[in-house]
Amino acid sequence: MRIPQSSFVRVLVGLALDMIEKDPSLLLNRSVPVGTSSE
Numbered sequence: 001m002r003i004p005q006s007s008f009v010r011v012l013v014g015l016a017l018d019m020i021e022k023d024p025s026l027l028l029n030r031s032v033p034v035g036t037s038s039e
Contacts, residue, residue, distance in 0.1 A: 020027050
């Protein structure tokens with residue numbers, strides 16, 4: 001099953017936006033440098 005790259009990216013972006021709408025803190029966590037995360 002081959003999915004055109006552009007539509008695959010569009011689906012990923014849609015999912016990301018949907019997640020960010022539900023939980024805006026994801027965006028804040030993402031922008032913090034990896035070295036400073038407490039994980």
